[in-house]
Amino acid sequence: MSYAVVNVFFGVGIAEFIICIGLLIFLIYHRNNRVIRQCAPLVTIAMLFGVTILALAQIFFSFARTNAWCTINLYMFRICLNIVFMSLLVKNYRIYKIFSNKKATAVSITESRLLFYIGITCLFYIIILTTFICIFGYKAALKQSTSNQFYQYIQCSIPNKTWNSILIIFLELILIIQIFASLILAWLTRKVQTEYRESRRLAAFSTMLFVELIIFVPLFYTLKDSTNSQILRYVITVEFLTVVILSAIFLLFVPIVLAVQSEKPKTE
Secondary structure (H helix, E strand, C coil): CCHHHHHHHHHHHHHHHHHHHHHHHHHHHCCCCHHHHHCCHHHHHHHHHHHHHHHHHHHHCCCCCCHHHHHHHHHHHHHHHHHHHHHHHHHHHHHHHHHCCCCCCCCCCCHHHHHHHHHHHHHHHHHHHHHHHHHHCCEEEEEECCCCCCCEEEEEECCCHHHHHHHHHHHHHHHHHHHHHHHHHHHHCCCCCCCCCHHHHHHHHHHHHHHHHHHHHHHHHCCCCCCCHHHHHHHHHHHHHHHHHHHHHHHHHHHHHHHHHHHHHHHC
C-alpha cells in the first residue's frame, strides 16, 4: 500500500480526533447552556463520542492487518457508526414528536428514552457481530487475486463467503434504513420554526450521509481484486469516514459552539 496515502489519512485522522476531543470537552463543560440543552445534551455528547471513536478507527485503519486488528476495527467501525446514525435518528424523532403534536398537551421525550434506543441498537449490533464471529470466525486472510497471479492481499472477512456476504448485506441495510428514516423525519419537520436551530442542521447532515452511502457503498463493493484494489478500498473507507466526521463536526457541533459563544455577552 502507498505509504504517502496512508500517512495523509493518518494525519487527517489524528487532526479529527483532536478536534473531536476539544468539542467533547466544550460540550460537557457547557452542557447546562440553553443552546446545548435545546439540542438534547446527553444525546449530542453520545453522538460526538461516536464521531470521536470513528476518528480513532480511521487512525487504526492505517495499521497492519492482523486477526485482532480485524475484530477490533469491525466492532469499533460498526458500533460507532450505529451510535452516530441512531443519535441522528432519535434527534430527528424527538423534533418530529414535539412539533407534530397537534394536541394542547405538552410532549415529553426524555433523553433517557432516546439513550435507551441508542443503547439497545448497540447491544443488538454486539450480539449479531459476536454471534457471527463465534460461529464462523473473522480473520485477516491472505487472498489471491483472480485477475493477477502476482497480486496477493490481506482481507478481513468471514471465511465462509456466503455468510460473509449475508453479514455485509445485513449491516449495510441497517445503515441505509437508519439514514432513510432520518431523511423522512427531517422532511416531515422541514417547517419547524427557524429559531429551533438544530432541525435544519440535522436535515443537512441526514442528506449528506444518504448521498455518501449512495456514492461510497457501491464503489467499495464493486471493486475487483486486481492490483491496487486494496489501496482503493482503503481510500474509499477512510474517505467515507472523513466525510462523515467532518460533516458532523461542521454541520452539527461547530454551530453549537458558535451559538454558545455568541450568547456569552448576553449572560454575563
